[in-house]
Every structure is written in C-alpha cells, then in structure tokens.
Amino acid sequence: MLKQTTDHTAPGPPAPSENRGAAVTVEDAVRTFTRAGETVHALGPVSLDVRPGEFVALLGPSGCGKSTLLNLVGGLLPPTSGSIRVGEEEVDGVPERVGMMFQQAVLLAWRTVQQNVLLPVEVSEGRRGARKAADRAAELLELVGLTGFADKMPNELSGGMQQRAAICRMLIQEPDVLLLDEPFGALDEFTREHMNVELARICSITGRTALFVTHSISEAVFLADRVVVMSARPGRIAGTLDIDLPKPRDPEIMTSATFQDHVRDARDLLRTGYEAAATADKEA
Amino acid sequence: MAATTTPTPAGTTGEPPRPPRKETPKPLLERVPVPILMTAALALVIGVWQTVVSLGWVTEYVMPSPAATGIALWDVTLDLVTGGPVWDNFVISALQVLYGLIIAAVAGVVLGVLIAETTLGRRVLQPMMVALYAAPKVALAPLFVAWFGFDMTPKVVMAAVIAFFPVMVDTAAGLASVDENEDKLFKSMRASRWQRFYKLKLMNALPFVFAGLKSAAVLAVIGAIVAEFLGGGEGLGVMVQMASVGFALDRLFAFVVLLSAFAYLLYLAVDIVERRVVFWRSTGFLPSDS
Ligand SMILES: Nc1ncnc2c1ncn2[C@@H]1O[C@H](COP(=O)(O)OP(=O)(O)OP(=O)(O)O)[C@@H](O)[C@H]1O
Ligand SMILES: [Mg+2]
Numbered sequence: 001m002l003k004q005t006t007d008h009t010a011p012g013p014p015a016p017s018e019n020r021g022a023a024v025t026v027e028d029a030v031r032t033f034t035r036a037g038e039t040v041h042a043l044g045p046v047s048l049d050v051r052p053g054e055f056v057a058l059l060g061p062s063g064c065g066k067s068t069l070l071n072l073v074g075g076l077l078p079p080t081s082g083s084i085r086v087g088e089e090e091v092d093g094v095p096e097r098v099g100m101m102f103q104q105a106v107l108l109a110w111r112t113v114q115q116n117v118l119l120p121v122e123v124s125e126g127r128r129g130a131r132k133a134a135d136r137a138a139e140l141l142e143l144v145g146l147t148g149f150a151d152k153m154p155n156e157l158s159g160g161m162q163q164r165a166a167i168c169r170m171l172i173q174e175p176d177v178l179l180l181d182e183p184f185g186a187l188d189e190f191t192r193e194h195m196n197v198e199l200a201r202i203c204s205i206t207g208r209t210a211l212f213v214t215h216s217i218s219e220a221v222f223l224a225d226r227v228v229v230m231s232a233r234p235g236r237i238a239g240t241l242d243i244d245l246p247k248p249r250d251p252e253i254m255t256s257a258t259f260q261d262h263v264r265d266a267r268d269l270l271r272t273g274y275e276a277a278a279t280a281d282k283e284a
Numbered sequence: 285m286a287a288t289t290t291p292t293p294a295g296t297t298g299e300p301p302r303p304p305r306k307e308t309p310k311p312l313l314e315r316v317p318v319p320i321l322m323t324a325a326l327a328l329v330i331g332v333w334q335t336v337v338s339l340g341w342v343t344e345y346v347m348p349s350p351a352a353t354g355i356a357l358w359d360v361t362l363d364l365v366t367g368g369p370v371w372d373n374f375v376i377s378a379l380q381v382l383y384g385l386i387i388a389a390v391a392g393v394v395l396g397v398l399i400a401e402t403t404l405g406r407r408v409l410q411p412m413m414v415a416l417y418a419a420p421k422v423a424l425a426p427l428f429v430a431w432f433g434f435d436m437t438p439k440v441v442m443a444a445v446i447a448f449f450p451v452m453v454d455t456a457a458g459l460a461s462v463d464e465n466e467d468k469l470f471k472s473m474r475a476s477r478w479q480r481f482y483k484l485k486l487m488n489a490l491p492f493v494f495a496g497l498k499s500a501a502v503l504a505v506i507g508a509i510v511a512e513f514l515g516g517g518e519g520l521g522v523m524v525q526m527a528s529v530g531f532a533l534d535r536l537f538a539f540v541v542l543l544s545a546f547a548y549l550l551y552l553a554v555d556i557v558e559r560r561v562v563f564w565r566s567t568g569f570l571p572s573d574s
Contacts, residue, residue, distance in 0.1 A: 074472060076468065076471055076472060093474075094471060094472055094473075094474045096474070098472075100469075100472040102465060102468070102469070104465055106463075106465045106466055106468075106469045108466065108484070108487070109564045109565075110487050110563075110564045119473065119483075120473045122483075123470070123473045123474070123475045123479055123483070124473070124474065153564060155564070
C-alpha cells in the first residue's frame with residue numbers, strides 16, 4: 001500500500017522519486033556540559049554531511065553523544081562550538097520543517113490519539129488549523145494501521161500503537177528532516193521490525209532526510225543508506241559505511257550475504273571506536 | 285498492502301493464558317471491608333468513652349457521655365433540618381466557608397502561577413509567602429474584626445487566608461513538575477512559552493491543584509469557625525462558643541460532629557469535580573473498561 005501523504009500546499013502529490021528532504025550539514029560541532037563546576041566533553045568535534053533524502057543511521061556506544069548530536073541538529077541545544085545547517089539555514093533554535101521522535105511516545109494523557117497527532121498543527125496554526133488537518137491525521141493513522149483508534153485515549157493503546165501514533169504526530173506537518181532517537185527501542189523485536197519497514201517506506205516514498213539513532217546494528221544496516229559509527233565519549237565519527245542494498249528492502253534481505261557483510265563491517269568499526277577510546281583513556 | 289494489513293496491535297497478540305495462581309492469603313486487615321472496619325473502630329471508641337464516663341473516671345462536666353452527646357446531636361440535627369436557629373447559623377457559616385474557599389481557590393491558583401512562572405514571583409513573592417505561611421494567622425482574627433467589623437467579612441477573610449496556602453503551594457509544585465520529555469516535545473514543536481504553559485504545564489498541574497483544593501476545603505471550615513469563635517456575630521462557631529461558655533459540652537460535641545460532616549461533604553464535592561475535570565487519571569475506584 002504505497003499510500004502517499006498529500007501535500008496540501010503543493011499542486012498534486014510529489015512524484016515518488018522527488019526528494020523533498022533537506023540537507024543536513026554539521027561542521028566541527030562540539031558540545032560540552034557544565035554541571036556543578038565540572039565540565040563533561042560530550043561530543044565532537046564532529047562533521048557530517050547528509051544529502052537531501054538520505055537515510056543516515058547513527059550507531060555508537062551508550063553515552064557517546066548520539067542524542068546530543070540529534071538535539072543539536074534539532075535546535076534543542078546550541079553547540080558549544082561549530083555550526084549546524086538544515087537546508088540553507090543555520091540552526092538557531094528549532095528549525096522549521098524538522099520532525100522529532102523520541103524513545104518514548106510522549107503522548108499527552110488528556111488528549112485523544114487524534115488530538116495528539118494534531119498537536120503540532122494546533123501549536124503552529126491554532127485550533128482551526130488543526131480542525132482542517134483532521135483528514136490528514138486520519139490518513140496518517142490509516143497509514144500506520146491505527147484506523148479506529150483516533151478517539152481512544154493514549155493509555156488505551158499498547159506501547160507499539162502509541163509509538164505509531166507518535167510517528168503520525170511527527171509526520172503531520174510533513175517535515176523535510178526526520179530526527180529519530182531510538183524511536184522503537186522500547187518495543188518488542190517483532191513490532192520493531194514491523195515499524196522499521198513502515199518507517200523505511202514512509203521515508204523512501206517522500207524522499208525525506210532521516211537521521212536515525214539506534215543501538216541495533218542490523219536495524220541500522222536494514223534502514224540506512226549510510227551508517228555512521230561513533231566512538232565512545234567524547235563522541236567522534238569512527239567511520240561511515242555505505243549500504244548499497246537496493247530499496248525498498250524486505251526483512252528477508254537480512255539473511256543475505258551482503259547484509260551480513262555490512263553488519264560485520266559495522267561491528268568492526270564499533271569495536272575500533274571502543275578500542276580507540278580505551279587507549280585514549282590509558283594515555284590520559 | 286503488504287505490510288500494513290497485518291498490524292495486530294502489539295498488546296493484543298501473545299500473552300499466553302496464565303496458569304491459575306494459588307491465592308496467597310491476605311492479612312486480616314486487608315480482607316475485611318473498610319465500612320466494617322470503620323464501624324468496629326467507632327464502636328470501640330464509643331465503648332471506651334462510655335466506660336470511662338460510667339466508671340466516674342472523669343465527671344460529666346468535663347466529658348459528656350456518648351449517650352448524652354447522641355441526644356444532643358439528635359436535637360441539633362433536628363433543629364438544623366427543621367430550619368431552627370441551628371439552620372440559620374449553619375447557613376451563615378456555610379456561606380462564609382464557600383466564599384472563603386472560592387477566594388482561596390482563585391488567589392491560590394493565581395499566586396501559585398506567579399510563583400512558578402515569573403522571576404518576580406519566585407524571588408519576591410515566594411519568600412514573603414513562606415514568612416506569611418509561618419505566621420500564626422489565627423492570631424490575626426481580632427485584627428480582621430477591627431478592620432472588617434462583626435458581620436461575615438472578617439470570617440470570610442480568615443477562611444480564605446488559612447485555606448489559600450495549600451492551593452498556592454500545590455499549584456506551584458504542579459507547574460514545576462512538568463515531565464521532561466513532554467517539555468522537550470513542546471520545544472521541538474516550536475511552541476511558545478504561553479502554549480507550553482496552558483497546553484502542557486497547566487494540564488499537568490491540575491491534579492496538584494485539586495489536591496490543594498481538598499486541603500483548602502477542610503481548612504476553610506476551620507478558618508471560618510475560628511473567626512466566629514473569636515469575632516462573635518452569628519454562625520455555628522458562635523453557637524460552639526456559647527455551648528462552651530454554658531458548659532453544655534454535649535452540645536459542643538454535637539456541633540463538632542456537625543461541622544466535621546460539613547467539611548467532609550465539601551471535601552467529597554471537590555473530589556467529585558476533580559474526577560470530572562481530571563478525567564484521564566484513572567483513580568482506581570472505577571473499572572477501567574466500562
Ligand atoms: N543535560 C546534560 N547535562 C549534563 N551532561 C549531559 C547532559 N546531556 C548529556 N550529557 C552527557 O553527555 C554524554 C552524552 O550523552 P547522550 O545522551 O548524547 O549519549 P547517547 O549517545 O545518546 O547515549 P545513549 O545511547 O545511552 O542514549 C553523556 O556522558 C551524558 O552524561
Ligand atoms: Mg541517547
């Protein structure tokens with residue numbers, strides 16, 4: 001079901017091959033945190049170029065600054081030094097046309113599923129705008145298999161269903177760049193695989209740029225055009241891997257030899273990242 | 285339609301039927317229904333009370349017997365429902381409590397918001413309020429009488445002054461307790477400060493506000509009665525005062541019971557409103573699948 005979320009501002013839906021994503025450029029970004037007089041060097045310097053429409057997966061050990069990097073790109077945190085651009089614009093505050101998704105669904109308990117999905121529209125265009133977007137919300141809910149749950153309260157949904165509602169909320173304003181921080185980390189393996197297939201399809205149909213943080217190597221290889229591996233804190237880029245598997249990908253592909261090769265390469269990169277950090281620690 | 289035709293909601297699949305579990309015996313106090321426990325406790329208290337009085341350990345001047353109190357309570361209640369002097373005084377007291385509670389609710393929420401949301405509130409209002417909170421406000425009753433006279437006003441003021449503190453404190457605490465992830469979500473949606481306030485923080489604070497209002501309901505009764513007690517005029521507090529001066533301790537006890545019942549009903553009323561307003565919070569009393 002290659003269903004398309006129609007862009008109401010554009011004349012007709014974009015062709016499947018059209019890239020509506022924006023480029024993401026990170027240049028020498030560094031972020032430190034100071035708490036109680038102690039400074040933690042969390043990230044960088046990191047430089048990363050993401051092409052419009054590219055799907056980049058970020059892999060790295062826990063605490064290496066993946067979430068920090070995503071927050072920098074999403075404008076939730078300013079970099080200590082360096083610069084970040086989404087499209088042509090320097091990131092200063094949350095950029096327009098960016099949609100974020102977190103490890104938890106973060107649905108507001110006092111709103112129905114539909115009201116939660118429409119929340120970003122309500123925030124930017126008011127209640128009337130949200131009412132106009134109701135059809136789009138229904139389409140999105142159908143896209144993720146939540147038809148019939150629009151008027152339920154979040155606590156009536158399972159974890160996977162809540163996460164799917166959060167996908168709809170992220171997509172409702174048709175962002176050009178998706179920032180996903182372990183969005184399915186809290187789900188069981190089967191649901192997770194299912195959600196990954198959905199996400200891959202949504203991204204490839206509309207050519208959105210995606211930056212996807214995960215702890216799962218095979219998830220990264222399955223979804224991404226490029227896997228970026230980070231080393232332990234302070235996070236730097238240990239290496240990148242181009243994934244030349246054809247798209248759209250079917251979960252079956254995970255058993256193929258090429259897939260397995262990519263997984264092994266990514267694992268090696270991760271290990272060198274760890275070892276580099278370990279020697280750096282010893283020297284320090 | 286390849287992938288999307290199979291989305292059985294994750295929670296409804298799996299879950300193999302559980303083997304019947306052996307009941308672990310609950311402790312006795314867990315098994316007996318609460319109303320029975322309450323009745324038993326009450327009976328025990330009355331029993332001890334009656335014994336103490338019957339054996340002459342304390343004289344009836346100091347401690348009326350449960351029987352005498354019961355009769356007095358009956359008299360007072362009869363007077364109340366038939367529209368006698370007790371009713372007239374009750375209406376006055378009840379109105380004072382209600383006005384005081386409404387003022388306390390509005391002032392408490394407004395000041396709580398100011399303290400939680402503004403620098404001036406946090407740095408100037410908050411320390412002032414803490415000092416005021418520590419002050420024995422009951423001692424101000426004569427002052428209120430001097431300022432506002434002998435009618436209802438000083439009592440309403442006293443009820444409001446005593447009752448608004450928990451509303452203010454809980455409102456401020458509720459606003460400060462916003463979930464970090466929800467706050468991040470709102471920031472990521474480029475929500476304005478005002479939108480973050482009324483679409484997120486205020487909703488999050490509602491259960492706290494109601495907790496404060498419940499305390500306030502009870503405190504407003506205390507405030508109004510104490511002010512009547514000290515300021516005179518009309519009201520149940522004045523009747524309590526008269527009963528105590530006339531050593532009619534059985535009547536005094538009866539009034540205390542009556543006032544407790546009133547405060548309890550007020551508390552329940554707030555609770556009922558809370559269940560309607562904070563509907564998304566399953567309180568656990570109602571079956572969730574109805
Ligand atoms: N607000 C903050 N204040 C202080 N230190 C922080 C803050 N946020 C992150 N850090 C520190 O920065 C480092 C990187 O954190 P970050 O959350 O980006 O890691 P991560 O790669 O996302 O880890 P994980 O995979 O466990 O989610 C950590 O050592 C963390 O302690
Ligand atoms: Mg993280």
